[in-house]
Amino acid sequence: MFKGLIKNxxxxxxxxxxxxxxxxxxSMFNDSGIVDEIAHIPAGYSYLKYHDYRLNPEHPPLAKALxxxxxxxxxxxxxxxxxxxxxxxxxxxxxxxKFIYERGNDADQILLASRLPMLLLMIVLGxxxxxxxxxxxxxxxxxxxxxxxxxxxxxIAHSRFVTTDxxxxxxxxxTLYYYVGFIKKPSWKKLLWVAIAxxxxxxxxxxxxxLYPFMAMLAFFAIVFRPKDLPKGFFLEWLFKNKALKRIxxxxxxxxxxxxxxxxxxxxxxxxxxxxxxxxLQHQAFDIFLSGEKAAPLNSLLxxxxxxxxxxxxxxxxxxxxxxxxxVSGGNTxxxxxxxxNQAWWYFYPVAILIKTPLPTLIITVLASVVGLGxxxxxxxxxxxxxxxxxxxxxxxxxxxFIWKNWTTFTALLVIAFFLLTGIVSNLNIGLRHVxxxxxxxxxxxxxxxxxxxxxxxxxxxxxAMVAISxxxx
Numbered sequence: 001m002f003k004g005l006i007k008n009x010x011x012x013x014x015x016x017x018x019x020x021x022x023x024x025x026x027s028m029f030n031d032s033g034i035v036d037e038i039a040h041i042p043a044g045y046s047y048l049k050y051h052d053y054r055l056n057p058e059h060p061p062l063a064k065a066l067x068x069x070x071x072x073x074x075x076x077x078x079x080x081x082x083x084x085x086x087x088x089x090x091x092x093x094x095x096x097x098k099f100i101y102e103r104g105n106d107a108d109q110i111l112l113a114s115r116l117p118m119l120l121l122m123i124v125l126g127x128x129x130x131x132x133x134x135x136x137x138x139x140x141x142x143x144x145x146x147x148x149x150x151x152x153x154x155x156i157a158h159s160r161f162v163t164t165d166x167x168x169x170x171x172x173x174x175t176l177y178y179y180v181g182f183i184k185k186p187s188w189k190k191l192l193w194v195a196i197a198x199x200x201x202x203x204x205x206x207x208x209x210x211l212y213p214f215m216a217m218l219a220f221f222a223i224v225f226r227p228k229d230l231p232k233g234f235f236l237e238w239l240f241k242n243k244a245l246k247r248i249x250x251x252x253x254x255x256x257x258x259x260x261x262x263x264x265x266x267x268x269x270x271x272x273x274x275x276x277x278x279x280x281l282q283h284q285a286f287d288i289f290l291s292g293e294k295a296a297p298l299n300s301l302l303x304x305x306x307x308x309x310x311x312x313x314x315x316x317x318x319x320x321x322x323x324x325x326x327x328v329s330g331g332n333t334x335x336x337x338x339x340x341x342n343q344a345w346w347y348f349y350p351v352a353i354l355i356k357t358p359l360p361t362l363i364i365t366v367l368a369s370v371v372g373l374g375x376x377x378x379x380x381x382x383x384x385x386x387x388x389x390x391x392x393x394x395x396x397x398x399x400x401x402f403i404w405k406n407w408t409t410f411t412a413l414l415v416i417a418f419f420l421l422t423g424i425v426s427n428l429n430i431g432l433r434h435v436x437x438x439x440x441x442x443x444x445x446x447x448x449x450x451x452x453x454x455x456x457x458x459x460x461x462x463x464x465a466m467v468a469i470s471x472x473x474x
Contacts, residue, residue, distance in 0.1 A: 049078065
C-alpha cells in the first residue's frame, strides 16, 4: 500500500495542495477586510498603475504588487484628488479607506480579487517544503511534511490575506533551499539561484533581511565542518593552497557576490515600482519617517542616494528597512493573558505557539523529538567511546562528519531556534504570524523524524505506530 502511495507521490502532493487551496478560497467569501489590507491593497495598486511608491513604504512591494495584479483588469476609481495622495508622503490609511469603501468600488470584489493571488505564495511554499523534505529525508517524509502543512490552520488562515507573513515564510524557505544545496556542492548555477531567491525574499518582507547574517553564519559553519574538498576551479579557489583559506574564500566570497547580485535585483524592481514618484516627495518621506538623532545618519545617507538616479530606488528599500527597525524597537500595545502593555512578554510567542498549534502536531513533535534525542544520545556514546585527548583530530572529524551528514536538519534547527529566540527578546508582540517562518521547517523535521522512528521499530509495533500517527494526522 505504502509503495503505491510513493509511486503516486506527485499526484498525492498536488491533491493535498488543491484541498488546501479550496479550504482557503471557501473561507474567503464574506470575510471582511483586515486592517493591513486597507494599506496594502491600494499601495500595490498604485505601484502597478501609477509607478509611485508613496504609500506603505514600511513593506517591500512584491507581495502587494502580486495582490493588486487582478485589479488592473477592473474599472476602479482611485482617489487621486485627495490631499492624502497628492501632498502627503504616506497617506495610506485615508487613501485606503476611500479607495476600497468610499469611491463607488465594490469592496468585496476588491478584497477577493486581491486575496486570490496570495494563495500562489501558499502553493509555492508547499512545493518548496515538499522538495526540501524529499531531498533530505525521502518521499515518504515529504508527504508527511506536506500533509501537516496543507492542513495547518495557522498557514491556511494567514495565506488568505494581503499581508507579508506567508510571503516572508516563502522567501526564507526558498532561499535556504537553494543555499543549503549550494553549500553542499557549490557551483555558479546554484550561486545565481541563491541570489535570485534572496532578492525575491527581500522584496517580500523586510524581516527576510535576517537571511544575510543567517547565511553568513551557515557559511562559517560550513567552513568549520565541511569534511571534503571544494569543487576544483570554482570561484578562483586555485589561488589558495591552504584548504581553510580556500573555504573562507569560496563561501564568504561567494556570499558577498550573492548579496551584491540580490541588491542589484532589488534596486531594479523598486525602480519599476516608483520611477514616476516625485523626487521631492521622497526627500519629504525621509525627513518624516527618519527624524531624531538615532535616525540622522540613515536620513543623510538616503538623501544622498536619492540625488543619484542610479541609487535612487535602493534608497527606498533602505527607508522601509529603517522604518521596520525603528518600529520593532518602539514596541506595540498588546493584550495578552489578561494584561495590556506596550512592553513585550518574553513568553508571548512560546505560549502562542502552544495555544495555536493543533494538539496532534504537538504530540507528533514529542514523538519525533524522542527519536532525535535518541539519535543524539547514540552518537554521543560512540563519540565518547572513541574520544581521546591524544586523538582530538579524529574526534573532531567524527563530530564534523555527523553535522555535515545532517546539514539540512542542522539548518532547520537553527532557523527554529533563531525565530524562537528573536521572538523572546523582541519588543514587538503582535501575533503568531511574526514567527510563521519556522513552521515549514518544523514540518520538515517532523516528516523526517517520523520516518526515522518507523524504520527503527520492529514490524508489529511499526503497524501500531503507523495507525497511531495516521489517527493523529487525521
